[in-house]
Amino acid sequence: MSQGKNGLTYAEAGVDIDAGNALVDKIKPLVRSTRRPGADGEIGGFGGLFDLKAAGFSDPVLVAANDGVGTKLKVAIEAGIHDTVGIDLVAMCVNDLVVQGAEPLFFLDYFATGRLDPDQGAAIVSGIAAGCRQAGCALIGGESAEMPGLYRDGDYDLAGFAVGAAERGQLLPTDDIAEGDVILGLSSSGVHSNGFSLVRRIVDKAGLACDAPAPFAPERTLAEALLEPTRIYVKPLLNAVRGTHGIKALAHITGGGFPDNIPRVLTGDWSAEIDLDAIDAPPVFGWLQREGGVADEEMLRTFNCGIGMIAVVAAGQAAQVAAVLNQAGETVTSIGRIVPRRDAGVIYRGTIAL
Structure with missing residues (x-):
């Protein structure tokens, strides 16, 4: 093979294959830690495998979801x-899977960066693996893309892809939602992963550095408090x-808050009356x-305001469902009821104390 005296290399163009291989070596134990029935292979193949039969399903319907973390990543990068x-x-x-009654089975990630730092990448994947273990799903593959010129050094973006399954006939929401059904709210761990463009604007307005004590949690830095991970509700809810x-519907309270997310699981016959x-x-x-x-109104449409998930439950079973969730470590509050459809899909009573 001929080569010019001044021949360029891929590394000189900004893509380091050796760094990519080093990252794979670092994350292999993390990937293994997420193994579950149906997925026990190693990463490195051209595609990840999953055996539905080994996972115990007989007539499954697959449910898929993908999402990202948004500009919360800027807080992580700066800190x-x-x-x-x-x-x-x-x-x-995975929270978007469980609201449809599906058990998360496997997960794939996409990590894009300007310059691949194996230690930074391994830290990110350690969190992905921890999330997969919490949700009971296997990390079966992913992509790490080094793209100089598209991202600045140190910057990165993440995307995730999850697939779950439910036996046919067991999907949510059910078709028997009725007047008087109780709406249970499951507490969030904090801001979760929505509204961070507004959060960052407010932090800038306040003139606070990411390593300053958080005004609302002075025992932690502002970055640590804002980066509190999104709560994963999968195992308690499936249980x-x-x-x-007794659960008729679930709604993940993400961007759009109550008014945009709760109506997604209700037919046009019903509204959710929320007691703020x-x-x-x-x-x-x-x-x-x-x-x-x-x-x-803007707070309720931008943030979860303390409720990361809601469950619509038959009134006679609300106490039982709440007890099961409490026993699993969730903080559960009755926050409303289902009423005949009014002008909006969500109606508020009272005032939220912020």
């Missing part, structure tokens, strides 16, 4: 904290769905509202 956003990535996908048969007085919002939301001068 140099990379081991939590992978949990967010998994959470945003409640299968153990009580019943919601105990974490202090971060009050700080964001005060510092940013954000109206209540």
